[in-house]
Amino acid sequence: MGDTTSEPLLTTPLDALHRELGARMVPFAGYAMPVQYQGILHEHAQTRERAALFDVSHMGQAEIRHPEGVAAAAAAFEALVPGDVRGLAEGRIRYTLFTDAHGGILDDLMVTNAGDRLYVVVNAACKHQDFAHMGRHLAGCEVKTLPDRALLALQGPEAAKVLARFAPEAAAMPFMSARALDVGGIAVWASRSGYTGEDGYEISVAADDAEALARRLLAEPEVEAAGLGARDSLRLEAGLCLYGADIDATTSPIEAGLAWVIGKRRREEGGFPGAEAILKQLAEGPSRRRVGLRIEGRQPVRAHAEIRDAGGARIGEVTSGGFGPTVAAPVAMGYVDAAHAAPGTAVACDVRGKALAAQVVPMPFAPHRYFKG
Amino acid sequence: MAKIYFSEEHEWISVEGGVGTVGITEYAQTQLGDVVFVELPEVGASIDKGDDVAVVESVKAASEVYSPVSGEIVEINEELADAPGLVNQNAEGDGWFFKITLADDSELDDLMNREDYDAFVEGLE
Known part of the structure; x- marks a missing residue:
């Protein structure tokens, strides 16, 4: 899963904290990332039984704005993905895919209707291509990447209790919804989502506040740090795809069992890259x-x-x-x-x-x- | 009195009465992380020095284990089938992999003693 380029590794805003916590750091998608702290089995169990904090700041975050508002941005975004983005209510998140003209998958991503903008999270290894892809094809939109934002995932059955201790509104957030929260004086954008199969949040925070937020959450008795090793074993057990392994440009959404991401209206109207191939496969079976x-x-x-x-x-x-x-x-x-x-x-x-x-x-x-x- | 030797591939072999007990070192187990499966050779297999003779699987990856000597496998650690975590708990004791007869004692001359191995590991960090 690491890469072997000789480029110097990038670091996340939590790099010093990882080292202080005794993490084993490995290269991943161009970043020095913690693969484990105490051990993968321990961190996996911690996430399933209580709560764990993952640094996923290497992932790509961006905001999409359109001068006519979020509905126009959503309409433009549908040119790149088979998901129903126009139908996304304010504060709701959808899992979707960038597809190519042949119906292959360029990346998987989360898109949120954040009120006045779309908020998008893409995979670390694809982010530069994804940002360029959006910049080229989102007619009339401004694509603003967020390199100064960290992303922390708080996952596990006790995640809600922990976050609600600082921000009571967190407790009632529906699954796959997002909102701004004040976590004890730190402003965040919190999404009730994750990559572990457990309840939890993915929390976007200014890079400058990331370490303070991480320390605050890790100080709670329910929470321990977990690395990319446990993240991978958790998502595998949850049956969730890893881009570059389970899905890529040679696999279609239908083959991948991801037909559910294609909105009902999109099945009728098409209008996304590879729609012809994908809808034919949907009808005939892969x-x-x-x-x-x-x-x-x-x-x-x-x-x-x-x-x-x-x-x-x-x-x-x-x-x-x-x-x-x-x-x-x-x-x-x-x-x-x-x-x-x-x-x-x-x-x-x-x-x-x-x-x-x-x-x-x-x-x-x-x-x-x-x-x- | 058993004498213990170490390889650059992080195996140990403890030799007594013409038979060597082989496992991976404490350093190797910390590098691998949680061991979830060990694939062992068959008793009776004839092995050349340097053959990949076992595979140790951690949660993340599979790593090969090479035999530090030539000989015949005379026993394997059956306990690892149900308790692969023994490799993490006691790599240089209960977490042993297999026992092998020594076809050529002089092969031990290519291995390190504990002091040299410790220095070798220190040089890796």
Whole structure:
């Protein structure tokens, strides 16, 4: 997951705090990032059972404005994504995708109707392309990137209790909503969302305030720091895609099981990049599908392992895999030929010449526990 | 009295009566993080020095383990199947991987003693 360029690594506003906390720092998407503090299994369990704070300041944040207001910005944004952005109520967030002319996925992202603007969060490794892409194609809009904002994710079943201690309004925020909050004197933009399958918040804060906010949250008895290692094992158990592994320009939203991101009106009207290919695939069914895999035994199966049918024929490839700490078993996701995609299908995964028995299963592996109000 | 040697690949081998017990070092386990699975060789397998003979899987990644000597595998640590965390808890004790007969004692001359290994690790940091 690291990269190997010789460019000096960028740091997030929490770099000194990570080192003080004893993090193991690794290169990720051009940044020095904490992969773990005390250990991935511990941080994973901490997130599932209580609350954990993740630094995701490497991700790309931007604001999109249109002189005629947010509705005009939303209409322009729909030229790049298959999601219903015009229908997004004020303060609501939607998960969506930048698609290309062939129906491939350029990135996945969160877009929020922030009242007078759209607020967008994209993947770190794609952010410069994404910003340029938006700048080129969002007719009449101003795309303002937010390099001076940090992003902290507070995740876990006790996240709401902790944040509400400083900002009582946080408790009642619906899942996939966002608003401005005052967290004990620090102004933030808080989204009730995340990448772990748990309840929680993703909190955008001025870089200058980031360390004070992080220290304030970490001082609460429920909260510990968690790194990218646990973030990956948590999102895998939650069945959430990692861009560059499970989805990319060679996978379509339909193959990826992300047809639900295409709004009803968008299915009828099209008008997004690759609409023809994507809507045709939606109608006819894709030739391969992303599926979850439960591996028998304890041996993890990693990305790029071949998936075979009962007769030994190659039917696909694993795109993400590892040991699921909460399910206490190896879990993986990957693409298989559509004929083998039904839950319950027996398959095998090749690991170093050994065929490990596995079964296609529905995802998530660990149930989502989002706030239901 | 067993004598312990270390490789640059962070394996240890404790030799007594012509048989070596092999595992990964304390330094290696801290670098790997939480171990969730260890793939061990088969008893009876004939191994050349430097062969990849085991695989240790942490939450994040798989790492190969190389045999520091040539010989035949005579025993494997069956406890690791149910308790791979032993590698983290006691890498240079209960977390051992396998036992191997020594085909050529002189291969031990290429390995380090603890003092040299500690200095080697210090040089990596």
